[in-house]
Amino acid sequence: MTEAQATACPPSKADEALLKVANLEAWYGESHVLQGISFDVFPGEVVTLLGRNGAGRTTTLRSIMGLVASRTGSILYDGSETITRSARAIARSGIALVPEERAVFATLSVRENLLLPPVVKEGGMSLEEIFGLFPNLRERLDSPGTKLSGGEQQMLAIGRILRTGARLILLDEPTEGLAPVIVQQIGRTVAALKRQGYTIVLVEQNFRFASTLADRHIVIEQGRVVDQIAADEVASNEAKLHDYLGV
Amino acid sequence: MVTILGVPLQALLGQLLVGAINGGFYALLSLGIAIIFGMLHIINFAHGALYMMGAFMAWILLNYFGLNFWFALVIAPIVVGLVGIVLERTLLSRLYNQDHLYNLLLTFGLGLIIVGLFRIGFGGSGKPYSPPEALMGALNLGFMFLPVYRGFVLAVALVSCLVVWLVIERTRLGAYLRAATENAEIVEAFGINVPLLIALTYGGGVALAGFAGVLAAPIYSVYPNMGHDLMIIVFALVVIGGLGSIFGAIVTGFSLGIIEGLTKVFYPEASTTVVFVLMAVVLLVKPAGLFGKEA
Numbered sequence: 001m002t003e004a005q006a007t008a009c010p011p012s013k014a015d016e017a018l019l020k021v022a023n024l025e026a027w028y029g030e031s032h033v034l035q036g037i038s039f040d041v042f043p044g045e046v047v048t049l050l051g052r053n054g055a056g057r058t059t060t061l062r063s064i065m066g067l068v069a070s071r072t073g074s075i076l077y078d079g080s081e082t083i084t085r086s087a088r089a090i091a092r093s094g095i096a097l098v099p100e101e102r103a104v105f106a107t108l109s110v111r112e113n114l115l116l117p118p119v120v121k122e123g124g125m126s127l128e129e130i131f132g133l134f135p136n137l138r139e140r141l142d143s144p145g146t147k148l149s150g151g152e153q154q155m156l157a158i159g160r161i162l163r164t165g166a167r168l169i170l171l172d173e174p175t176e177g178l179a180p181v182i183v184q185q186i187g188r189t190v191a192a193l194k195r196q197g198y199t200i201v202l203v204e205q206n207f208r209f210a211s212t213l214a215d216r217h218i219v220i221e222q223g224r225v226v227d228q229i230a231a232d233e234v235a236s237n238e239a240k241l242h243d244y245l246g247v
Numbered sequence: 248m249v250t251i252l253g254v255p256l257q258a259l260l261g262q263l264l265v266g267a268i269n270g271g272f273y274a275l276l277s278l279g280i281a282i283i284f285g286m287l288h289i290i291n292f293a294h295g296a297l298y299m300m301g302a303f304m305a306w307i308l309l310n311y312f313g314l315n316f317w318f319a320l321v322i323a324p325i326v327v328g329l330v331g332i333v334l335e336r337t338l339l340s341r342l343y344n345q346d347h348l349y350n351l352l353l354t355f356g357l358g359l360i361i362v363g364l365f366r367i368g369f370g371g372s373g374k375p376y377s378p379p380e381a382l383m384g385a386l387n388l389g390f391m392f393l394p395v396y397r398g399f400v401l402a403v404a405l406v407s408c409l410v411v412w413l414v415i416e417r418t419r420l421g422a423y424l425r426a427a428t429e430n431a432e433i434v435e436a437f438g439i440n441v442p443l444l445i446a447l448t449y450g451g452g453v454a455l456a457g458f459a460g461v462l463a464a465p466i467y468s469v470y471p472n473m474g475h476d477l478m479i480i481v482f483a484l485v486v487i488g489g490l491g492s493i494f495g496a497i498v499t500g501f502s503l504g505i506i507e508g509l510t511k512v513f514y515p516e517a518s519t520t521v522v523f524v525l526m527a528v529v530l531l532v533k534p535a536g537l538f539g540k541e542a
Contacts, residue, residue: 065436091438103433107425115419116426117437164437 017076018043018199019064019168024073025223026056026063033059035223036073041168046190046200048210051220052246057203058100060220061170064201065097066090077168094121096166100173100203102157104145111141114160121165130159133189151182158189169193171202175209183209207245219244254512261391266508267501268397271404272459274500276481277488278408279455281496282415285428286448287339289350290482290490295474296361297453301327301460302469303365306376316379319461327457332450339449340442358474365471373468400462407458408497415493424448428491483526489539499537 017040026034034056041047049057063071066087075082082090096117105113114127114137131138134155140148148156154174161169171190175183183206190200190213204210210217211234219227219241227244229237249256276298283291304323308314314322334357342349378396385392415421427434427444435441460474467473484503488495503522511518529537 067432067436087432087436088438088440091436097433097436099433099436103430105426105429107429108422112422116422116434118439120438161437 016042018045018078019201020074020076021060021064022074022076024060024063024075025071026059026068027070028059028068033223034063034071037220037223037225039218039225039228041199041201043167043199044194044197045215046194046202046213047216047218048202048204048214049220050204050207050210050217050241050245052244053205055220056223057220058172059223061097061172061201061203064090064170065095067097091117091164091166092120094166095168095170096161096164097170098154098157098161098172098174100176102153104148104153104156106144106146108145109142110137110145110148110156113145113156114141114163117160117164119163119165121167123167124165125162127163130162133162133192134159134185151178151185154178154182154186155189158186162193167197168199168201171200171204173203173205175204175206187213207241217241252513257390259509259512260388262508262512263505264388264391264393264401264508265397266505266511268401268404268504269507270501270504271401272463272477272500273481273484273504274408274497275404275455275459275462276477277484277496277500278411278493279452279459280481280485281488281491281493282411282424282455283449283452284485285491285493286424286445287335287343287350288347289339289354290485291449291452292351292355292478293334293358293361294354294453294456294481295478296358297327297331297474298456298460298463298477299365299469299471299474300330300361301457302376302464302467302473303369303460303471304457305461305464306374306469309376316461316465319464320458323461324454324458327460328450328454331453332446335446335449340445362471362475369471371471373470373473376464376469378465396465400466403462404459405501407455408500411455412493412497480522483522485536487522487526487529487536489536492536492538492540495536495538 019041022038024034024037025032037056037060049060051057059068062068064075066082066085066089071083073083077093077095080093082093105116108116114130136152137155137159140152145153145156158171158174174186178186187209190202193200194213202210202214211231215231217229217234218225219229221244227240229241234241251259276294280291280294283289301323304326305316305319308319308322338353338357339350342353382396382399385394386398415424423434423439423444427441431441463473484499485496487503488499503525506525507518507521510521
């Protein structure tokens with residue numbers, strides 16, 4: 001599939017993309033990590049970025065969030081260009097990142113962690129709604145952030161950005177290192193967020209997890225989009241996917 | 248006469264109090280350095296010069312504008328804080344992507360320039376600054392006469408440290424500061440203005456130095472080098488407490504002031520070196536400092 005074909009999918013929604021990434025290039029020092037990434041994400045979609053380690057998936061999320069200083073191309077969010085904006089301004093426009101390392105603050109309690117990100121848009125969840133998704137957090141409100149288990153830290157990392165009113169959520173490896181039962185809970189949460197109309201871009205190593213949630217899979221290799229596979233095409237493309245992911 | 252280890256109780260209690268008062272200055276100054284280091288990861292070698300600037304601000308406000316100590320206590324920290332914000336925005340912020348050594352050298356150079364400018368403008372000799380009338384005189388504590396002003400300094404230092412600690416530990420602003428200290432990038436990605444937080448942190452940290460300078464003006468005379476000797480001890484205290492540890496800076500500041508005071512009673516010859524001996528011992532046993540976190 002060519003880049004042009006990749007960005008055109010799905011054609012019926014082409015004019016309505018919430019996020020439109022075009023020719024995104026990014027560098028870490030001398031290293032040319034993203035070499036012209038292009039894809040669209042439509043409102044209410046869950047899209048996964050698939051690929052092997054080092055393909056550029058996390059860098060794509062970080063570039064969308066404005067955390068990679070050296071980047072070129074175009075990133076339109078809700079029709080506005082964000083490529084020249086700071087991470088702060090991008091967050092204020094309604095995009096939120098749940099980073100791979102979770103970034104739960106050790107010196108802050110769970111309550112402080114939850115209340116840390118400012119509300120940037122109307123329509124964010126209340127604490128009660130967040131506790132509805134993650135009941136564990138209510139019981140651990142006064143615990144230091146890093147006294148939580150890995151699963152609870154992931155719940156906290158997701159929960160705190162749901163307060164902000166952000167409508168596009170960038171989830172980087174949310175199931176990494178978690179027990180199967182927690183992975184299932186994270187999966188139910190992502191599905192619930194999708195039902196509530198959130199748009200989610202997911203970087204995920206666990207394809208079995210991603211395949212149950214995503215509307216579309218975007219395959220990245222060596223800093224480029226090489227394929228896009230809709231959820232209903234996964235079964236017929238299994239061999240190709242195994243080849244892409246090296247599994 | 249009651250004695251402890253051959254030392255009269257009166258002398259012992261007196262030195263304890265003097266040590267606690269000195270500890271108040273140490274705590275205020277090391278608190279500012281700890282806050283700045285925590286957020287900016289630089290050791291602010293201009294701190295002593297900005298402490299001196301606070302004292303000079305008090306003297307200037309009195310002698311050029313007729314504004315007394317109480318006005319100086321409010322105005323001088325604000326002016327010093329604003330100077331700090333300008334320095335941070337125009338100079339320090341340009342070096343954040345470089346090795347921390349560059350900012351250390353920059354603040355060291357800034358300190359020398361500020362002291363030099365005051366020496367050119369006001370000369371090198373000490374200038375007297377009287378305590379406010381309301382704080383003149385002395386209290387008879389039974390074991391010693393405590394100058395009211397020194398008691399005031401001790402109380403103000405304690406309250407100021409407590410307020411700063413509460414702001415950092417119990418407020419939303421404090422949560423932003425602690426979070427940005429841990430991971431500024433993610434805090435920025437939440438939509439929080441981290442450069443503004445950094446500027447306010449530096450401004451707030453040096454404002455504390457300016458505040459300590461005003462408090463010091465009636466005790467020590469006001470002169471350009473007044474921050475120099477004190478800062479050598481304060482940097483040792485910060486190392487003992489743990490670089491960047493707010494709680495460590497406060498506890499170590501007061502404790503070491505008292506230890507220094509007691510050393511003056513029991514073994515005066517070691518009173519000027521006891522802090523450095525303790526620093527060496529702490530570095531050997533716990534390199535991150537008593538309250539610092541191991542890297």
